[in-house]
Amino acid sequence: MNNNSPPAATLITVAPTGAESEKSAVPALPVTLDELVTTAKECQAAGAAVVHVHIRDDDARPTLDLSRLKDTVAALREGTGLIVQLSTGGAVTDSFDSRLAVLDAAPDACSLTCGTVNFGEDVFHNPYPFIRDLYARTQELGVVPEFELFDFGHIATLHRLLAGHGAPHGGHVHCDLVMGVPGGMPGDAATLTQAVSALPEGATWSATGIGRATLPVMFAALAAGGHLRVGMEDTVTFAKGRPVSGNAELVERAGTLARLAQRPPMRPEQARAMLGVSGRS
Ligand code: KMH
Numbered sequence: 001m002n003n004n005s006p007p008a009a010t011l012i013t014v015a016p017t018g019a020e021s022e023k024s025a026v027p028a029l030p031v032t033l034d035e036l037v038t039t040a041k042e043c044q045a046a047g048a049a050v051v052h053v054h055i056r057d058d059d060a061r062p063t064l065d066l067s068r069l070k071d072t073v074a075a076l077r078e079g080t081g082l083i084v085q086l087s088t089g090g091a092v093t094d095s096f097d098s099r100l101a102v103l104d105a106a107p108d109a110c111s112l113t114c115g116t117v118n119f120g121e122d123v124f125h126n127p128y129p130f131i132r133d134l135y136a137r138t139q140e141l142g143v144v145p146e147f148e149l150f151d152f153g154h155i156a157t158l159h160r161l162l163a164g165h166g167a168p169h170g171g172h173v174h175c176d177l178v179m180g181v182p183g184g185m186p187g188d189a190a191t192l193t194q195a196v197s198a199l200p201e202g203a204t205w206s207a208t209g210i211g212r213a214t215l216p217v218m219f220a221a222l223a224a225g226g227h228l229r230v231g232m233e234d235t236v237t238f239a240k241g242r243p244v245s246g247n248a249e250l251v252e253r254a255g256t257l258a259r260l261a262q263r264p265p266m267r268p269e270q271a272r273a274m275l276g277v278s279g280r281s
């Protein structure tokens with residue numbers, strides 16, 4: 001059970017790019033390092049504290065190239081105060097080895113998905129031995145994981161992981177409910193409530209709704225005392241018939257709703273303290 005009282009502030013994570021949308025179809029998608037750093041700065045100014053990062057190659061295709069990842073971590077640290085969370089999910093076509101090697105770019109934090117899930121027409125593969133190896137590597141390298149939960153079985157796997165392998169680096173469990181993926185749990189208030197009640201005691205959590213689930217999940221998460229993830233990885237439509245113009249407007253909308261809920265956006269240093277991410281030297 002998870003009976004925490006609502007936090008005083010709202011952690012906003014921005015996921016600006018993802019691996020799925022094509023630049024040709026979504027011209028506002030940040031795909032170069034310059035575009036990524038620019039959007040990250042704008043999102044920090046709008047209230048984000050964490051950036052969840054997928055990168056692209058020179059042809060704007062998803063890549064896990066280690067040298068590019070290292071340059072990306074350095075540039076985001078130089079240009080922003082955001083917590084830099086690299087995706088270890090990558091694209092559905094990425095190998096387990098390349099996903100494990102993401103941690104060698106030494107980010108502050110990483111995503112760690114707790115199970116396999118149908119992903120539209122594809123399958124996002126996360127068998128338990130891979131999850132366990134990735135978790136062990138986060139502990140070895142001192143990277144703070146965020147547990148990505150696309151379905152209820154993933155919550156059971158998170159309990160199994162923590163019971164078998166101990167606390168994460170930083171000592172705190174933070175989860176992200178990814179809702180509304182075709183193949184995962186639906187993005188509605190009833191499902192969110194059930195999922196939150198199954199999280200480990202003391203865990204904090206954010207939620208994100210994919211596509212049309214964006215707004216219902218955001219309202220439900222705020223009502224239930226959760227944190228928020230927004231960004232063009234998860235939705236490219238701001239309102240019916242109106243494409244997102246950039247990530248900052250999604251962060252601004254989340255910040256506005258968080259302030260209305262009397263839980264204003266958390267600053268990066270507050271987020272570091274909550275998540276157990278060490279400060280920059
Ligand atoms: N692109 C998805 C296949 C993560 O970043 O950890 C996986 C994903 C999850 O986006």
Ligand code: ZN
Pocket residue numbers: 015018019052054087089090111233
């Ligand atoms: Zn991602």
